[in-house]
Every structure is written in structure tokens, then in C-alpha cells.
Amino acid sequence: RVSAPPALAVRDLTVRFAGLTALDGVGFTVEPGTIHAVIGPNGAGKSTCFNVLSGVYRATSGSVRLGERELTRATPHAIASLGVARTFQNIALSAHASVADTLMLGRHRLTRAGFLSTGLRLPSAGREHARHWARVREVAAFLGLERHLGAPAGLLPYGVQKLVELGRALCMEPEVLLLDEPIAGMTPAERRNTAELIASVRDSLGLSVLLVEHDMAVVMRLADTVTVLDFGRKIAEGTPALVQNDPEVVRAYLGE
Ligand code: ADP
Numbered sequence: 001r002v003s004a005p006p007a008l009a010v011r012d013l014t015v016r017f018a019g020l021t022a023l024d025g026v027g028f029t030v031e032p033g034t035i036h037a038v039i040g041p042n043g044a045g046k047s048t049c050f051n052v053l054s055g056v057y058r059a060t061s062g063s064v065r066l067g068e069r070e071l072t073r074a075t076p077h078a079i080a081s082l083g084v085a086r087t088f089q090n091i092a093l094s095a096h097a098s099v100a101d102t103l104m105l106g107r108h109r110l111t112r113a114g115f116l117s118t119g120l121r122l123p124s125a126g127r128e129h130a131r132h133w134a135r136v137r138e139v140a141a142f143l144g145l146e147r148h149l150g151a152p153a154g155l156l157p158y159g160v161q162k163l164v165e166l167g168r169a170l171c172m173e174p175e176v177l178l179l180d181e182p183i184a185g186m187t188p189a190e191r192r193n194t195a196e197l198i199a200s201v202r203d204s205l206g207l208s209v210l211l212v213e214h215d216m217a218v219v220m221r222l223a224d225t226v227t228v229l230d231f232g233r234k235i236a237e238g239t240p241a242l243v244q245n246d247p248e249v250v251r252a253y254l255g256e
């Protein structure tokens with residue numbers, strides 16, 4: 001990289017639904033090359049926060065910036081184009097698309113030539129296709145998915161589908177990766193494997209990761225910084241060791 005990768009900065013974010021404040025003036029910064037976890041009891045506002053960051057929900061007030069760029073009112077597609085990719089908590093991959101095809105979907109935002117020139121068989125389209133394929137193979141190798149590339153994605157075991165979903169996001173070559181419960185529903189062995197992969201997303205690929213995850217042991221092991229939400233408010237923030245022993249955090253969890 002020529003310049004330092006940008007941080008993702010959330011400022012004073014408020015999201016109101018009819019009669020309910022899901023997020024109330026929440027702010028935090030995801031520093032480049034770190035894993036930043038957002039935790040909190042059910043209904044705390046974690047998914048709402050994710051949905052605002054990825055452009056699915058509109059913030060009532062506040063702002064989201066990636067470096068100098070304003071993401072607050074951008075569409076999901078524009079946000080992805082600016083380098084913020086997300087995975088979904090509840091995935092439903094197609095049984096009619098191979099793993100390779102599914103990973104290629106992640107290349108869409110980068111396709112300059114697009115479908116038109118591919119259809120017209122312009123030489124530039126062939127070169128782009130080769131480039132996309134190289135990236136897909138690289139990501140598949142990184143995640144240990146090579147042997148599944150030809151398989152129908154939607155028919156694979158759930159844990160492997162979750163990895164394909166992670167791969168689709170990585171194929172977008174993001175700067176920031178938003179992971180919504182990436183190890184939920186996995187077997188213990190898959191959880192350990194995926195936790196290690198998330199650590200290498202930071203350590204080897206150098207990406208910033210915003211992580212929402214229920215498995216506290218994994219959060220505490222992976223995260224550099226933890227933001228704790230409760231009823232839409234930030235109640236604590238700091239290193240895992242620090243927030244774990246915060247009386248207000250303990251109370252929020254025991255009161256669940
Ligand atoms: P978490 O992911 O931490 O469990 P959510 O962000 O899903 O919490 O929800 C926070 C609060 O906002 C909850 O009370 C939830 O019912 C409410 N909420 C979330 N999404 C919507 C929506 N689209 N419409 C109305 N209320 C919502």
C-alpha cells in the first residue's frame with residue numbers, strides 16, 4: 001500500500017424505529033489492521049449497527065466514515081465499492097451455483113468491463129476474467145476451499161457454506177470486513193479453524209475486521225478492541241481483559 005489504510009469511524013450514531021431507539025449516540029473507531037468486536041446482549045443493537053455500516057439501514061443521525069470518505073448515506077453497493085465488505089448472519093447460498101461462481105460474485109464490484117464486453121468477447125474482458133479467476137483461486141486456497149470449487153455451494157455442509165460466504169467477501173478485496181456471527185452454527189472443529197482464519201485475515205492480509213460474535217471465548221481471543229452495547233448504548237470499550245471485568249458489562253450480561 002502506498003498510503004496507510006483508512007480507519008472506519010462511527011460517530012454519534014442514532015437509529016430510531018417507530019417507538020424504539022435501537023442505537024443511541026454510539027461511536028467507535030476500527031483501527032487499521034485490527035479486529036474490533038461489538039458485543040452485547042440480545043437486542044443491544046449489534047445487527048442494527050452492522051446494517052447501518054453496510055447501507056442496509058439509514059441512520060437517524062450520526063456519521064460513518066472510511067478515512068476521509070463519508071459512508072453515512074451511501075447505498076450498499078457504493079459502500080462495498082469503497083472497500084467495506086460484509087458477510088450475512090443467515091446465509092442461503094444457491095444450490096445452482098458452484099463455489100467458484102459464488103466467489104466470482106464477489107468480484108462484481110471490480111468488474112470494469114462488465115457483462116456487456118464479456119458478451120462481446122472484447123480482449124480486455126478476457127484479461128479481466130483471468131485476473132478474477134486468479135483472485136478466486138487465491139481466496140479459495142487461503143480458506144482451504146479448493147477441493148470444493150466445483151461443488152454446488154448450497155449443498156455443502158453449513159460450516160463450509162459460511163466459509164464460502166467469507167470468501168465471497170474477501171474476493172471483493174475490501175479494506176474493512178464486517179463479520180456478522182461468522183462461526184455461529186459451526187462444529188467445534190470448524191469454529192477453531194475459522195477463528196484462526198479470521199486472525200490471519202488481520203495478520204496476513206492486513207485487513208481491518210469488525211466482528212459481531214456470541215462466542216465470548218473467541219471474541220476475547222481474537223479481538224484487539226471490544227465495544228460493548230446494551231439497549232442501544234455503548235456501556236464499555238477497551239481491550240478484552242478490560243471489558244471482561246467491567247462491572248457494568250457483567251451486570252448487562254447477567255441481567256439478560
Ligand atoms: P442485536 O443484534 O444486538 O441482538 P438488533 O440490532 O437486532 O440487536 O436490535 C436492536 C433493537 O432494534 C431490538 O429491540 C430490535 O427489536 C429492534 N429492531 C431491529 N431492527 C428493527 C427493524 N427493522 N424495525 C423495528 N425494530 C427493529
Ligand code: MG
Pocket residue numbers: 046047048
Ligand atoms: Mg443480531
